[in-house]
Amino acid sequence: xxxxxxxxxxxxxxxxxxxxxxxxxxxxxxxxxxxxxxxxxxxxxxxxxxxxxxxxxxxxxxxxxx
Amino acid sequence: xxxxxxxxxxxxxxxxxxxxxxxxxxxxxxxxxxxxxxxxxxxxxxxxxxxxxxxxxxxxxxxxxxxxxxxxxxxxxxxxxxxxxxxxxxxxxxxxxxxxxxxxxxxxxxxxxxxxxxxxxxxxxxxxxxxxxxxxxxxxxxxxxxxxxxxxxxxxxxxxxxxxxxxxxxxxxxxxxxxxxxxxxxxxxxxxxxxxxxxxxxxxxxxxxxxxxxxxxxxxxxxxxxxxxxxxxxxxxxxxxxxxxxxxxxxxxxxxxxxxxxxxxxxxxxxxxxxxxxxxxxxxxxxxxxxxxxxxxxxxxxxxxxxxxxxxxxxxxxxxxxxxxxxx
Numbered sequence: 001x002x003x004x005x006x007x008x009x010x011x012x013x014x015x016x017x018x019x020x021x022x023x024x025x026x027x028x029x030x031x032x033x034x035x036x037x038x039x040x041x042x043x044x045x046x047x048x049x050x051x052x053x054x055x056x057x058x059x060x061x062x063x064x065x066x
Numbered sequence: 067x068x069x070x071x072x073x074x075x076x077x078x079x080x081x082x083x084x085x086x087x088x089x090x091x092x093x094x095x096x097x098x099x100x101x102x103x104x105x106x107x108x109x110x111x112x113x114x115x116x117x118x119x120x121x122x123x124x125x126x127x128x129x130x131x132x133x134x135x136x137x138x139x140x141x142x143x144x145x146x147x148x149x150x151x152x153x154x155x156x157x158x159x160x161x162x163x164x165x166x167x168x169x170x171x172x173x174x175x176x177x178x179x180x181x182x183x184x185x186x187x188x189x190x191x192x193x194x195x196x197x198x199x200x201x202x203x204x205x206x207x208x209x210x211x212x213x214x215x216x217x218x219x220x221x222x223x224x225x226x227x228x229x230x231x232x233x234x235x236x237x238x239x240x241x242x243x244x245x246x247x248x249x250x251x252x253x254x255x256x257x258x259x260x261x262x263x264x265x266x267x268x269x270x271x272x273x274x275x276x277x278x279x280x281x282x283x284x285x286x287x288x289x290x291x292x293x294x295x296x297x298x299x300x301x302x303x304x305x306x307x308x309x310x311x312x313x314x315x316x317x318x319x320x321x322x323x324x325x326x327x328x329x330x331x332x333x334x335x336x337x338x339x340x341x342x343x344x345x346x347x348x349x350x351x352x353x354x355x356x357x358x359x360x361x362x363x364x365x366x367x368x369x370x371x372x373x374x375x376x377x378x379x380x381x382x383x384x385x386x387x388x389x390x391x392x393x394x
Contacts, residue, residue, distance in 0.1 A: 065261045065355055066229045066341060 073152075076145040083138040087131055094127045153198040156207055160197065160215035162190055185241050189222075192251045196366050203372075206365040209393045213267060214259040228254040230261035230359075237262060249318045249339075250368035260362030264355060267393035274358035275351075276389055282382035283357050287330040290378055306334040313337030319370045322360035323378040329353040361386045 101120050108117035193215075197207050220236035228239035237258035247253040264274045274280075294305040309327065313320045314337055321339035328336030329346045330353060346352055361383060364371040376383045 063232050064229050065232065065258075065352070065359070066227050066345065 073145065073148065076141060076148065080138055080141050080145065083134055083141070087134045087138065090127065090131050090134070094124060094131065097127070098124055149200075156197045156211040157194055160193070160211040162193060162215065185222075185245065188245050189241055189252070189255075192245065196252075196256075201369055203365055203387060203390075205387060205390050205394065206362065209263060209267070209390055210256075210259065210366065213393055214256075214263050217259050217262045228258055230258045230265075232261075232265050235262070235266070249321045249363075250371065253321075253363055253367055256366040257359045257363035260359035261355065263362060263390075263393055264358045272355065272358075273389045273392060274354040276385070279357075279382060279385045279389060280351075280354045282385050283326065283353065283379060284330060286379040286382050287327060287335075290327075291331075291335065303334075306331065309335040310337060316370075316374065319374045320378075322364045322371060322375050325360055326353060326357045327378060329356065357382065358386065358389075362390075 097120070101117070101124060104120075105117060108114055108120075196202060197211065199207075218236040219239070220231075220234070221238040222241040224238035224240050226238070228237070228244070230237045237255075239254045239258060241255075244254045245251050264272050267273050291302060291305045291309065294300075294308050295302060298304060298308055300308070313324050313327075313335075317324075317338050320337050324337035325340040328334075328340035328343075333340070333343050341352075341356065357379075361372075361375055361379075364375045372383075
């Protein structure tokens with residue numbers, strides 16, 4: 001597991017904020033793959049965006065390329 | 067004679083003319099200086115006609131220099147016109163329609179339709195701008211015009227992660243967000259189109275499956291880490307730290323390199339941008355597919371992104387351009 005740099009995390013969160021409920025299109029910030037990401041996803045789910053979890057997990061089609 | 071040959075010929079001739087004219091001006095200045103120095107001597111020795119001839123020759127030289135300047139300028143305009151015709155041809159080949167501005171009341175009364183129309187116009191405008199951009203490699207623009215632009219867009223209002231579906235051969239992305247992508251307008255669109263080109267350009271195989279492309283990516287990554295280790299006299303972990311810091315200085319320009327360096331190092335040399343490690347682990351060959359798409363998005367993207375890719379992956383980038391030619 002990579003040690004998360006607080007500055008990196010803050011920048012990543014800025015991106016997240018800029019995109020509202022969406023994760024940055026196409027690419028997912030690695031440094032959010034911890035509690036922060038979970039909290040963000042939980043927040044999105046709460047706002048009715050529960051498809052995001054499926055998107056983050058890559059969906060059910062292994063062939064899809066992001 | 068192809069347009070590309072004409073461009074390079076015109077460029078060479080313009081360079082030669084500019085150089086010749088500069089040389090002529092330098093010679094003329096020296097001659098003029100000499101003429102001034104010798105003016106008294108010509109007069110005193112009774113060789114005034116020689117001085118007059120010299121002055122006349124100087125004027126002729128100036129006139130020739132002016133003419134060369136005019137020819138150079140005319141050739142420059144011809145080259146620009148040729149370039150415009152060439153890019154018009156690319157746009158026509160890409161099948162991009164001319165923007166139409168419909169100000170009829172039905173759009174005025176329907177804000178959503180108007181917004182949708184504006185987004186579509188912005189998309190067309192941005193793509194055309196890319197096709198005219200001189201800094202973008204010609205091969206990339208030609209491949210986009212002949213193949214990439216034919217990519218089926220199943221949805222341009224998709225709120226999930228943009229993607230290419232190889233079986234269904236379509237892309238889904240969110241146009242409105244992509245027009246304001248932090249890495250430059252239409253970064254996601256060109257990335258997904260890059261996947262499509264990779265899959266459809268070669269019969270019975272993907273361009274990115276090329277063995278030397280994959281090897282070059284790995285070697286470039288290793289070499290870059292080694293060069294940073296050498297520069298800072300540090301361990302591999304230390305080099306990865308420095309690379310992460312470097313990527314943080316130009317987060318968005320380094321997005322493509324960050325993604326692939328992250329894939330090849332298990333996330334150790336990654337900036338902000340990148341696919342998740344779970345994504346890479348599902349298929350060990352994905353880094354090649356993603357590298358191809360990242361490189362395509364970078365070359366079609368804003369200035370600096372392709373340079374960033376070359377900075378980290380010089381050999382793989384060259385191989386990518388060679389592979390792209392196969393798509394023509």
